[in-house]
Amino acid sequence: MQENNYPKLHNATWPGIVGKGPDSEPVIGIDTMLQMTAAAEVDGVKFDGIDIGLFSPHYDIDGSADGIKKLADKVGSYQLEIGSIVAPIWPPSGGSAMGSKEDRARFVEQVRKSCQVAKQLKELGIRKGGVVRIDSATGPEAWSKDPAGNTKLIAQTFREACDVAADYGEKLAAEGEICWGGMHSWKAMIDTLEAVDRPNIGFQADMSHTFLYLLGYNSPEDRILPVDFDWNDRETLTAALKKLTHALRPWTIDFHVAQNDGTVHGTGSHDKTGRHCTAADPNGKLDIAKDAGHWLRDDNGALTKAFRHICWDGCMFPNEVMTQPKTWNDILGAMIKVRRMHGWYEAE
Known part of the structure; x- marks a missing residue:
């Protein structure tokens, strides 16, 4: 029997930036992130690719086409491919999706620039x-001042962004993370996506971020687990994960494997969100391989094959942890277990 070779296994570059900077630890450069990703190996299996954040200092989105070619060559030199990319839509270069007309125009323009890069990376074959x-x-605090009105504005901005993305043949994925207004709970996320009403938008599920949806951070009324939940009660936890994934799986077009210990965390200028834990963290509340199946299989347990690749997202790890080879081998090992349990084989 052939070893599963899909979905492809990707690491991410943006954990070298997110939560880093002047008010935290130094940024870890893209070359280092690529080197650590390429060096990881477990039982002869390596990462297939990398997902990229298109923001400084890793990448200059206002650079030339030559910069895109250099990025493709750099990643290719490590025998990696590129998958999903993150658009740098935040102020000051971008703007709030529910902000002023100028804010929203900057948001959409950053999406346009990102889609241009994405298209050219495809054309380059990487x-x-x-x-x-x-x-x-x-x-979420700013959003909560006018939930209906602000959700309407966010949806309008996302619609405009979707129309731009469609011109480049791209799909947009809104990440479910409790620190983003209109996306801070599973119900708010669905309301926003339904209001956008475009075929090329979906949901990016992250096992750590979406785990916090169960606990109702920033939205107690949408909590799924009981307030006095006992973490030893695996049956109730599984039922909660099934309820969450049943609601969000139909929207999900991108998937991050991760671990969470049931707490929030933020470093640098990044607001508190679901704490990403290392794959081997003893306080992790998820059975990574088993619980990934709630997203990768339908309600009847059949593989959806909805994602050609899956990505590990481990933001806001201390640099000391991020620069240890064991960290990335443990992560790769966890990803391999997910693929063995919920993957498939295709001749290539």
Whole structure:
């Protein structure tokens, strides 16, 4: 029997930036992120690719076409491909999706630039698929001042962004993360996506971020697990994950494997969101391989094959942890287990 070779296994570059910077630890450069990704190996299996954040200092989105070619050559030199990319839609270069007319125009323009890069990476042969990731670029506190009106504005901005993305043959994925207004709970996320009403938008599920949806952070009324939940009660946890994934799976077009310990965390200028834990963290509340199946299989347990690749997202790890080879081998090992349990084989 052949070893599963799909979905392809990707790491991400943006954990070298997110939560780093002047008010935290130093940024880890893209070359280092690529080197660590390419060096990881478990039982002869290596990462197939990388997902890319198109923001400084890893990448200059206002650079030339030559910069795109250099990025493709750099990634290709490590025998990696590129999958999904993150659009830098936040202020000051971007703007809030529910902000002023000027804010929203900057948001859409950043999506346009990102889709241009995405298209050219495909044309260069280094990018086989994936999505362009977005969020609302605004916090839940600001959103809560006018939920209906602000959701309408976010949806309008996302619609405009979707129309731009369609011109480049791209799909947009809105990441479910509790720090983004209109996306901070599973119900708010669905309301926003339904209001957008475009065929080329979907949901990016992250096992750590979406796990916090169960606990109702920033939206207690949408909590799924009981307030006095006992973490030893695996049956109730599984039922909660099934309810969550039943609601969001039909929207899901991109998937991040991750671990969470049931707490929020933020470093640098990044607001608190679901804490990403290392794959071997003893406080992790998820059975990574088993619980990934709630997203990768339908309600009847059949493989959806909805994603040609899956990505590990481990933001806001200390640099000391991120620069240890064991960290990436443990992560790769966890990803391999997910693929063995929920993957498939295709002749190539």
